[in-house]
Amino acid sequence: MSINVRASLDAEVSPERLFAVIRDLGTYPQWLDIVHVAQSADLVDGLQSWNVELRAKIGPFARSKRLRMVRTTDESPNKVVFERRERDGRKHAPWVLRSVVTEANGTSTLDVHLHYGGSLFDGGIVERVLADQIVSGKVKLKQFLAG
Numbered sequence: 428m429s430i431n432v433r434a435s436l437d438a439e440v441s442p443e444r445l446f447a448v449i450r451d452l453g454t455y456p457q458w459l460d461i462v463h464v465a466q467s468a469d470l471v472d473g474l475q476s477w478n479v480e481l482r483a484k485i486g487p488f489a490r491s492k493r494l495r496m497v498r499t500t501d502e503s504p505n506k507v508v509f510e511r512r513e514r515d516g517r518k519h520a521p522w523v524l525r526s527v528v529t530e531a532n533g534t535s536t537l538d539v540h541l542h543y544g545g546s547l548f549d550g551g552i553v554e555r556v557l558a559d560q561i562v563s564g565k566v567k568l569k570q571f572l573a574g
Contacts, residue, residue, distance in 0.1 A: 430543040430554060434561045435536060440572050442530045445537060446504035448572060449526050452477040452496060458567035461560040463491070474498060476512070483556045494522055504528055520545025 438445055448454050455462040463482035467475070475498045482491040500508035511522040521544040529536050541557070 429545070430541075430557075432541045432554060432557045432561070433539065434565070435538045436565050436568065438535050438537065438569055438572055439533065440535055442504040442528045442535045444572060445535045446507070446528050448568070449528070449537065450498065450501060450503070450507040452479060452498075452509060454571070458571040459560065459564040460567075461557070461564075465496075468495065471497070477509075483560070485556055496522070496524070500525075 448458075452462075452465040453467055455465050461481055461483050462479060464478070464480040466478045468478050469476055477496050479494045479496050480491055481494065482489065484490075494511050495513050496509045497512040498507060499510045500506055506525075506527050508526075509524040511519060513519050521542065523540075523542040523544075525540045525542075527538045529538075
């Protein structure tokens, strides 16, 4: 069962300011609680990667997932795409995070699409957790951008 989550945010900052934050996974732990760790890693074929740990609490249980994410598209200040690319030679479920920034009348809009193509997680529970994270993340991202 795949998971597809979409969200958008309007912020009164320049597209360049918003894009500078979202193109660096290293900033995500500061404004998106589900991203527990995002450490810059190696460059392979000129592509930046991060070692990411996702962590969420579902009822009394905590779940975590470690991923190696690579920035595969970087079209400043409009589009950035991160994709899972592990280096262990095994086949892994795809994770793709696609973000697009547009600007109109002094407001930047961020549209995000997260795709998980595996079957390890139950879609309903995970999607509810992600929805909660998105709500709190929007507030924190706006505060981060203002700081």
